[in-house]
Amino acid sequence: MSGSTSVIQTESLTKRYPRVTALDGLTVDIGPGVTGLVGANGAGKSTLIKILLGLAPASAGSARVLGKDAAAEGRAIREQVGYMPEHDCLPPDVSATEFVVHMGRMSGLPSTAARERTADTLRHVGLYEERYRPIGGYSTGMKQRVKLAQALVHDPRLVLLDEPTNGLDPAGRDEMLGLIRRIHTDFGISVLVTSHLLGELERTSDHIVVIDGGKLLRSQATASFTEATASLAVEVTDTEAHPHGAEALRAALTGAGVSVAPGGGHVLLLDLADDSLYDTVRDAIADLGLGLVRMEQRRHRIAEVFEEARP
Numbered sequence: 001m002s003g004s005t006s007v008i009q010t011e012s013l014t015k016r017y018p019r020v021t022a023l024d025g026l027t028v029d030i031g032p033g034v035t036g037l038v039g040a041n042g043a044g045k046s047t048l049i050k051i052l053l054g055l056a057p058a059s060a061g062s063a064r065v066l067g068k069d070a071a072a073e074g075r076a077i078r079e080q081v082g083y084m085p086e087h088d089c090l091p092p093d094v095s096a097t098e099f100v101v102h103m104g105r106m107s108g109l110p111s112t113a114a115r116e117r118t119a120d121t122l123r124h125v126g127l128y129e130e131r132y133r134p135i136g137g138y139s140t141g142m143k144q145r146v147k148l149a150q151a152l153v154h155d156p157r158l159v160l161l162d163e164p165t166n167g168l169d170p171a172g173r174d175e176m177l178g179l180i181r182r183i184h185t186d187f188g189i190s191v192l193v194t195s196h197l198l199g200e201l202e203r204t205s206d207h208i209v210v211i212d213g214g215k216l217l218r219s220q221a222t223a224s225f226t227e228a229t230a231s232l233a234v235e236v237t238d239t240e241a242h243p244h245g246a247e248a249l250r251a252a253l254t255g256a257g258v259s260v261a262p263g264g265g266h267v268l269l270l271d272l273a274d275d276s277l278y279d280t281v282r283d284a285i286a287d288l289g290l291g292l293v294r295m296e297q298r299r300h301r302i303a304e305v306f307e308e309a310r311p
């Protein structure tokens with residue numbers, strides 16, 4: 001990726017605390033779109049976000065956000081970047097509207113613009129009449145939405161979302177992930193979203209960065225590794241002519257140059273190299289006179305792929 005399309009770039013970024021090295025020579029280049037930053041608790045995700053915002057100094061190395069140096073130009077970065085912190089940080093006594101207007105004003109918006117943008121962003125996150133009630137009475141899901149709205153109020157080019165699905169039930173998670181996806185599709189804002197759950201970011205993110213112990217484990221387009229590892233599962237019936245239908249099909253497909261995984265009993269697992277495989281399989285089944293029970297594409301979950309990638 002060339003420097004001009006980078007949204008976030010780090011070079012040998014290191015952060016040492018007295019007892020622990022939170023980031024350890026991290027070099028990564030992140031482009032526009034939605035990027036998932038995945039890592040176990042303590043992997044260094046929050047530390048990276050704080051350095052990117054210019055809120056914490058690095059011990060060594062450098063970081064650039066939207067082309068600006070995080071160490072020297074933190075204020076300019078924060079004008080163009082929204083931040084949703086991980087922990088609850090909302091004042092209980094004020095309403096969502098008052099809070100988000102206040103945050104908009106803090107970011108330099110004039111009063112009228114802050115009110116208009118607040119109404120827009122609260123509508124975007126799905127808070128309507130409740131927005132005039134004190135935040136203290138909100139559910140966890142509503143509080144997460146207020147945190148998301150305040151990150152968007154000043155119309156940033158990039159938002160950094162630290163564990164936005166934390167504490168949400170499965171339905172709440174899905175809604176939040178949908179909202180995050182729309183931040184990019186509806187407004188063109190780039191997103192860096194962190195999670196310790198690998199699976200939940202695979203539908204939301206264009207690109208996944210995995211860190212472990214402050215080191216880069218992997219940085220890759222989401223589609224490129226799930227597609228690369230897809231397979232086609234085929235199950236056929238036995239017939240009198242072919243009492244072991246699956247084995248007859250295995251022989252025919254192997255003869256046709258298809259890579260078939262060993263074992264599998266009645267279900268054959270085929271390496272899905274390209275879409276012509278569907279025709280090859282259909283023709284082979286027809287030639288043998290077998291019945292097709294099912295044919296389905298199986299994509300490896302990102303979680304499995306990364307388990308394999310771990311050193």
Ligand SMILES: Nc1ncnc2c1ncn2[C@@H]1O[C@H](COP(=O)(O)OP(=O)(O)OP(=O)(O)O)[C@@H](O)[C@H]1O
Nearest residue numbers: 017018020022039040041042043044045046047048
């Ligand atoms: N201010 C600090 N002082 C000392 N150690 C810290 C500080 N902040 C973070 N750490 C340590 O640095 C490591 C990385 O923490 P960090 O919060 O960046 O991880 P994380 O991936 O965001 O995990 P989590 O989801 O649990 O916040 C951890 O071992 C943590 O204990």
